[in-house]
Amino acid sequence: MQQILNVYDGAAARLSRQDWLLATLARLVFAAVLAVYFLNSGVTKLGDGAIGVLTPSAGAYIQIFPQAFANAGYDTSALGLFHHVVVIAGIAAEFLLPVLIVAGLFTRFAAFGMIGFVALQSTTDIFGHGRYDALGRWFDRIPDAAILDQRSLWLLLLVTLLIKGAGPLSLDKLLVMMRRR
Template structure:
């Protein structure tokens, strides 16, 4: 049994040495790109106007998605929303939903972008639960026999992918790594 344990440890420690510097970060960024990138980008596009310059115009939909109860209270009239802090929150939230996913996929400022995405997911979850009044079925719960709740289960996995990037970095195949090598020269 002792030699089997040593062989087992040798194989997996060897894999960790070979893959440790690049694989986890690249894998986490690949999973993010494959599963979540288009979700966040498409969601961000619902918050801006149409056309070439529409990107620079935050839509009423952005306010309704980010500040749902406040928008309902002012009959969806954005002129009645104070710039600070509410319009600022909407603008920052809208454009961070574009910027952070792009940074993660490119592997640029990855740890900071992943930390920002964790904050974004937490705020998004709070808004969904308390702002949009989603039901218990949608919220779900952890440690049950149903792994498909839209909030508790899925967003826990999203945050886990982001935590891998915060803790391990983007890996060798990233702009962070290239710029780091360039700056050390």
């Protein structure tokens, strides 16, 4: 039994030294699973023309402020400056933060921003859109509820990037190497 435990301890020690692998895989999984989701979601919010991010579509307001937009008669001009700033910031975040994570640039800041974004997105889905059916439950036999199950896995991935950073194959690592010279 002692020999088995020694082998196990040795393998565990070697795996514990592989932080680079966890960080790199977290970015790869983010790129494969979530980056395109967020980028496509951002595209649905763009207005017309080259400055579409500054002139969001009506869909952006419906997605981000469903109740306020309905109360304004679906007229964007009836909403206040606060609503416009939040929508523009949300669109910018949906494009910028995933790109930063995939590139491995300012990864910890981007992961922190994405954590806030996912929390706000989930709150809007539940309370703004009334998607109580998508909430789901933890510790049940159904592992695919859109909010509690899926988004908790998203958050685990983002917390991993927040704590571990981007890994060695990243612009963050390149910046560290350049500063050390």
